[in-house]
Amino acid sequence: MFEVISGGICAAKGFLAGATHCGIREGSKSNDTAVIYSEVPCTAAAVFTKNRVKASPLLVTKEHLKNGRAQGVIINSKNANACAPDGMANARREAAACAKFLNIPEEDVIVCSTGVIGQRLYVEAIEENLHLLQLKPDGSDEASRAIMTTDTTPKTAAVSFQAGGKTCHMGGICKGSGMIHPNMGTMICMITTDCAVDRELLQALLLEKVNISFNRISVDGDTSTNDTCCILANGMAANQQIKAKTDDGYENLAEALEYLCIQLARKIAADGEGATHLITCKVSGAASEADAEGLAKSVCSSSLVKAAMFGADANWGRIICAMGYSGIVFDPEKVSISFVSDAGRILVCDEGKAVDFDEDLAKKILSEFEVVIEAKVQEGTAQATAWGCDLTYDYVKINGDYRT
Amino acid sequence: MFEVISGGICAAKGFLAGATHCGIREGSKSNDTAVIYSEVPCTAAAVFTKNRVKASPLLVTKEHLKNGRAQGVIINSKNANACAPDGMANARREAAACAKFLNIPEEDVIVCSTGVIGQRLYVEAIEENLHLLQLKPDGSDEASRAIMTTDTTPKTAAVSFQAGGKTCHMGGICKGSGMIHPNMGTMICMITTDCAVDRELLQALLLEKVNISFNRISVDGDTSTNDTCCILANGMAANQQIKAKTDDGYENLAEALEYLCIQLARKIAADGEGATHLITCKVSGAASEADAEGLAKSVCSSSLVKAAMFGADANWGRIICAMGYSGIVFDPEKVSISFVSDAGRILVCDEGKAVDFDEDLAKKILSEFEVVIEAKVQEGTAQATAWGCDLTYDYVKINGDYRT
Numbered sequence: 085m086f087e088v089i090s091g092g093i094c095a096a097k098g099f100l101a102g103a104t105h106c107g108i109r110e111g112s113k114s115n116d117t118a119v120i121y122s123e124v125p126c127t128a129a130a131v132f133t134k135n136r137v138k139a140s141p142l143l144v145t146k147e148h149l150k151n152g153r154a155q156g157v158i159i160n161s162k163n164a165n166a167c168a169p170d171g172m173a174n175a176r177r178e179a180a181a182c183a184k185f186l187n188i189p190e191e192d193v194i195v196c197s198t199g200v201i202g203q204r205l206y207v208e209a210i211e212e213n214l215h216l217l218q219l220k221p222d223g224s225d226e227a228s229r230a231i232m233t234t235d236t237t238p239k240t241a242a243v244s245f246q247a248g249g250k251t252c253h254m255g256g257i258c259k260g261s262g263m264i265h266p267n268m269g270t271m272i273c274m275i276t277t278d279c280a281v282d283r284e285l286l287q288a289l290l291l292e293k294v295n296i297s298f299n300r301i302s303v304d305g306d307t308s309t310n311d312t313c314c315i316l317a318n319g320m321a322a323n324q325q326i327k328a329k330t331d332d333g334y335e336n337l338a339e340a341l342e343y344l345c346i347q348l349a350r351k352i353a354a355d356g357e358g359a360t361h362l363i364t365c366k367v368s369g370a371a372s373e374a375d376a377e378g379l380a381k382s383v384c385s386s387s388l389v390k391a392a393m394f395g396a397d398a399n400w401g402r403i404i405c406a407m408g409y410s411g412i413v414f415d416p417e418k419v420s421i422s423f424v425s426d427a428g429r430i431l432v433c434d435e436g437k438a439v440d441f442d443e444d445l446a447k448k449i450l451s452e453f454e455v456v457i458e459a460k461v462q463e464g465t466a467q468a469t470a471w472g473c474d475l476t477y478d479y480v481k482i483n484g485d486y487r488t
Numbered sequence: 489m490f491e492v493i494s495g496g497i498c499a500a501k502g503f504l505a506g507a508t509h510c511g512i513r514e515g516s517k518s519n520d521t522a523v524i525y526s527e528v529p530c531t532a533a534a535v536f537t538k539n540r541v542k543a544s545p546l547l548v549t550k551e552h553l554k555n556g557r558a559q560g561v562i563i564n565s566k567n568a569n570a571c572a573p574d575g576m577a578n579a580r581r582e583a584a585a586c587a588k589f590l591n592i593p594e595e596d597v598i599v600c601s602t603g604v605i606g607q608r609l610y611v612e613a614i615e616e617n618l619h620l621l622q623l624k625p626d627g628s629d630e631a632s633r634a635i636m637t638t639d640t641t642p643k644t645a646a647v648s649f650q651a652g653g654k655t656c657h658m659g660g661i662c663k664g665s666g667m668i669h670p671n672m673g674t675m676i677c678m679i680t681t682d683c684a685v686d687r688e689l690l691q692a693l694l695l696e697k698v699n700i701s702f703n704r705i706s707v708d709g710d711t712s713t714n715d716t717c718c719i720l721a722n723g724m725a726a727n728q729q730i731k732a733k734t735d736d737g738y739e740n741l742a743e744a745l746e747y748l749c750i751q752l753a754r755k756i757a758a759d760g761e762g763a764t765h766l767i768t769c770k771v772s773g774a775a776s777e778a779d780a781e782g783l784a785k786s787v788c789s790s791s792l793v794k795a796a797m798f799g800a801d802a803n804w805g806r807i808i809c810a811m812g813y814s815g816i817v818f819d820p821e822k823v824s825i826s827f828v829s830d831a832g833r834i835l836v837c838d839e840g841k842a843v844d845f846d847e848d849l850a851k852k853i854l855s856e857f858e859v860v861i862e863a864k865v866q867e868g869t870a871q872a873t874a875w876g877c878d879l880t881y882d883y884v885k886i887n888g889d890y891r892t
Contacts, residue, residue: 134813135809135812135813136811136812136813136814136816136817136818136820137808137809137811137812137820137840138812138820164805166805166809167805167808167820167837167840167841167842168841168842169841169842171841200803200805201803201805201806201808201809202803202804202805202808202837202841202842203842204842309805309808309809309812387791387883387887388887391883391884391886391887391888392887392888394884394888395887395888397888399604399605399606400606401568401570401571401604401605401606401713402605404541404571404605404606405539405541405570405605405713407540407541408539408540408541408542408713409538409539409540410540412540413540414540416540416541416542416571433571433606436541436571437571437572437573437575437606438571438572438573438606438607438608475884475887476884477881477884477885479791479795479884480795480798480879480880480881480883480884481881482795483791483792483795483796483799483879484795484796484798484799484801
């Protein structure tokens, strides 16, 4: 049980946010640095990329989160500070600048960077100009915009829920548009809540929900070096701390976090670089949830499926082909595939074979922004959903010359 | 030791080939059916796709090759006969039509199809019109053109080599342009030789060479339902049959086959759908060949690397990122990356960090058709090469509306 509310990352009590232009990249005038602040120290949990190449800020954040506590977050765009000269030193300087600005210990700062890989972060700009930033109780939108790279829209969501007779709030912002094939959190996602919750429980819950949300989206199959998803819980809702799954409020907290993660993940998929369609693939009838997930992710990751979706072409052969090379065991002769959108529903493959279908209706269904691919196998009762986007001219355009 | 010769699939003694227009797809006027014939029965070996969804002709070919013998090959384009109504029956009818035409037993026919998935093969067209086909000693070019789909060039290669004091010949044709991420042979590749060689040895050798050629190319990460690579050896060179790796001629045979497979694989990568660059990634200094291969393939398969190559953008961060998510263990801080082409060589990353480089020279190097990415790790002495192509507007265009 939860309710959708407004306020984004500042929806929870005691959280302020803001952004400013520090001048990290020459020639760019837009805000490039966001800060999030909690009035009191928070219990913090996080998941990070599984990419062997990890950005420096991620390594610094990992160190700082060893004690499970954080109070401030600094996120810069325009530079990923990955494989960059002076990477670790500059990530520490960025965290130190934030600590000084917020007047909190350095180890209570989470630091994240996003942007181009392999160039030195001009951290001096942050050190010199961070004081210009104004923290506000309604600063979520500003912060969410400052962390955008090739994103075309800011991405926020917030909910409220009950725990131990108290109303708790939870909100998040995230960014991500390219290099999206998360394998442990997405590019960057920050979630705040005023719910009081035990750290280990929070970490386990975050991992569980990231696995069925951010880890089920793909824009281009490229797992970033900077993927980070953090949640900060400051306890200001004054509920009795949730310490176990059986405690009052846990179910609501879990539902709220799941909703938030899925909403934010879908927003990333929908805003995939160059995307003109949000593709949802629902696989049912699988032997296990892992099998269903493997099949759904393979479909959403297929370049050929993605290009067909761009063309609104009901080329379902590519869908069954992508299922076939997923590595998951299933009987191809028992597969059925349908396309579903606001314009209707159409069955295009049954028992693994073509069925006659109305191409005009299929075109109409596939021309909607959001298209659902429903694939059924007959191996069991498990199901899973994955999200992606189409492959377009603009993806190629954006990525043919990203650095300039 | 081998020499490059002409003649393609007909370079080896006793092999004839030809093609004709049967009319498999309404409205298309080009040749859609090729036949290859050996004057005497051949020892045959083959490798097939690992996609769980397998095209019907592939299953029929597998049955027919159980006895290790074949004498004729029929390949049709315009329809993959995968997930298609009457798929198995039509694949058998196609093989039967070829057997009748060549006056050989059905089980000595290899049958392959390539084209759209999920539509019924109009096998009646083949049955009615196959008699129009003329087998010729110089029919390789005609056959290689008839099996093209989105290919823009026919793909052939041939070599001669010595075995047991006799001159042997080996030639091949292949096709492939999209849905290329072979996992056991490419789309379709046929190789012929007049060398006498034991079947089990030939099968093992084919597998070995396919693994370092076709299985190291990627156009779009999509492993096809129809991948088939066959070799036919008719023994007409009259060399003493090669039965063991220590036999005279084995080394030459192995070198010849490796050269042929790599040449044909490179031609597929170079003619990837929409490609404007052939990308070669050489990884050295790896702990094992499998590690080097995993790293090289991850780089060649990355959408972001491919898009950067299209833009001739020296965005090496994407290369180290793709290495990072390959699943292979290495120390990112010991990676160096260079770009090499006919226009020169440039180091862009050393010890895992950016180095200052001349962007103009990098642009020049990356503007050549063939670009080599050299990545060195410091884990051992193993190396491997993989091939791919860039990701372009035309890839999206071709695949946005493939069926019409």
